[in-house]
Amino acid sequence: MTSxxxxxxxxxxxxxxxxxxxxxxxxxxxxxxxLKIIISSIHDDNKDFQVDGFNVLALIYLxxxxxxxxxPSAVNIIGLRTSMTVASLFFTLNNISLVFEKEWLLYGAAxxxxxxxxxxxxxxxxxxxxxxxPNLVSQNIGIFWTFYSSSSFLGNIFTYYKLQGKEYxxxxxxxxxxxFLSTLSALATILFAFLxxxxxxxxxxxxxxxxxPCKELKKTWRVFTTKEMLVxxxxxxxxxxQQAFNSGIYSPxxxxxxxxxxxxxxxVPLSGILVxxxxxxxxxxxxxxxxxxxxxxxxxxxxxxxxxxxxxxxGLVYINIPSSAVFGNTSDEAIxxxxxxxxxxxxLLLGFGDGCLNxxxxxIIAEIFPEESAxxxxxxxxxxxxxxxxxxxxxxxxxLHCQLKSLALMAISALISFIYIDINVVxxxxxxxxx
Numbered sequence: 001m002t003s004x005x006x007x008x009x010x011x012x013x014x015x016x017x018x019x020x021x022x023x024x025x026x027x028x029x030x031x032x033x034x035l036k037i038i039i040s041s042i043h044d045d046n047k048d049f050q051v052d053g054f055n056v057l058a059l060i061y062l063x064x065x066x067x068x069x070x071x072p073s074a075v076n077i078i079g080l081r082t083s084m085t086v087a088s089l090f091f092t093l094n095n096i097s098l099v100f101e102k103e104w105l106l107y108g109a110a111x112x113x114x115x116x117x118x119x120x121x122x123x124x125x126x127x128x129x130x131x132x133x134p135n136l137v138s139q140n141i142g143i144f145w146t147f148y149s150s151s152s153f154l155g156n157i158f159t160y161y162k163l164q165g166k167e168y169x170x171x172x173x174x175x176x177x178x179x180f181l182s183t184l185s186a187l188a189t190i191l192f193a194f195l196x197x198x199x200x201x202x203x204x205x206x207x208x209x210x211x212x213p214c215k216e217l218k219k220t221w222r223v224f225t226t227k228e229m230l231v232x233x234x235x236x237x238x239x240x241x242q243q244a245f246n247s248g249i250y251s252p253x254x255x256x257x258x259x260x261x262x263x264x265x266x267x268v269p270l271s272g273i274l275v276x277x278x279x280x281x282x283x284x285x286x287x288x289x290x291x292x293x294x295x296x297x298x299x300x301x302x303x304x305x306x307x308x309x310x311x312x313x314x315g316l317v318y319i320n321i322p323s324s325a326v327f328g329n330t331s332d333e334a335i336x337x338x339x340x341x342x343x344x345x346x347x348l349l350l351g352f353g354d355g356c357l358n359x360x361x362x363x364i365i366a367e368i369f370p371e372e373s374a375x376x377x378x379x380x381x382x383x384x385x386x387x388x389x390x391x392x393x394x395x396x397x398x399x400l401h402c403q404l405k406s407l408a409l410m411a412i413s414a415l416i417s418f419i420y421i422d423i424n425v426v427x428x429x430x431x432x433x434x435x
């Protein structure tokens with residue numbers, strides 16, 4: 001029987017790891033939000049500098065998606081604490097590479113950062129599960145996501161104050177911001193190195209040792225070819241595209257809108273903060289599912305509210321931000337006079353929809369594939385990461401209004417697909433209960 005001391009020890013592990021993630025993603029999330037703006041300002045100083053910020057982000061996520069397939073094997077070989085420490089170091093190297101303003105270094109560091117993300121998220125899930133007693137898994141997941149969701153504040157707040165009143169981000173400001181964010185991720189690396197070892201759970205560890213990589217790949221393929229997973233792939237595809245838009249495309253569009261005059265650049269981190277607030281609110285909306293657990297449509301209510309928030313935000317962005325803003329600084333006028341408060345409200349809506357999507361995706365996966373949770377979650381992360389990369393890649397070529405139209409169509413398709421699968425899940429459960 002587990003003693004209170006053991007439970008507290010496991011929860012303490014999760015809290016310590018969550019603090020590490022808080023510092024790491026305070027840096028990484030802020031930099032991703034600012035990357036297009038920072039790289040554009042480097043180009044303003046050096047016309048020979050030909051790096052595109054969206055292509056760098058696409059490379060990071062493509063590398064991340066591919067590394068997810070090798071992540072479990074690597075983590076098993078080098079261990080959980082070492083995996084997260086090395087991954088955090090890779091994040092730090094990726095961040096600090098911006099200081100040197102070298103094209104080859106930025107692209108090389110992007111690949112390293114993506115590999116680090118694959119290692120990090122694989123090790124995080126395993127560490128959290130092994131640190132949690134079965135009756136405390138939900139509690140510990142809640143603790144982790146609370147810290148993780150709060151990571152959008154620290155780095156963005158510092159950047160916001162640093163950019164106040166600036167129409168242009170000069171090298172001194174760029175360097176200071178990058179060094180501050182790199183310091184946060186370096187601190188996370190040091191903290192990861194001091195992660196507490198897990199109290200050995202013989203049963204869980206034996207189960208993990210018995211995993212055969214080849215059998216797991218075959219099992220993953222079987223899960224992918226099920227009708228439910230193929231239909232849900234449309235939802236996961238949209239989740240990736242919208243994540244690219246709200247995490248690294250929309251905020252720079254605000255910063256490139258010169259109709260906001262000398263406030264444009266400072267609005268970028270402020271937008272990132274409000275996206276984070278929206279994500280927290282979307283995660284809190286998950287609590288509604290507990291109160292509506294007796295209703296078969298609880299998931300549909302939450303996912304519909306998230307998609308509706310996205311569709312509203314797409315419409316408002318369409319009329320409030322000029323179509324050319326996705327490519328760089330523009331003095332073009334939007335359909336209506338560009339409004340700062342409307343732009344920031346859209347950031348909040350985008351974050352809220354993202355929070356709804358992510359919580360309900362995990363919810364429906366857990367219900368449909370209870371025996372294949374590892375495989376289904378891996379497929380979800382892989383599909384999402386690949387289409388985050390696609391979202392960033394096309395942003396170098398498609399204007400903002402074309403992107404918004406495409407996102408709106410995909411949002412409607414994702415909503416229909418999710419509702420279709422959710423109705424079938426409820427029907428199958430009702431049949432099982434009757435029998």
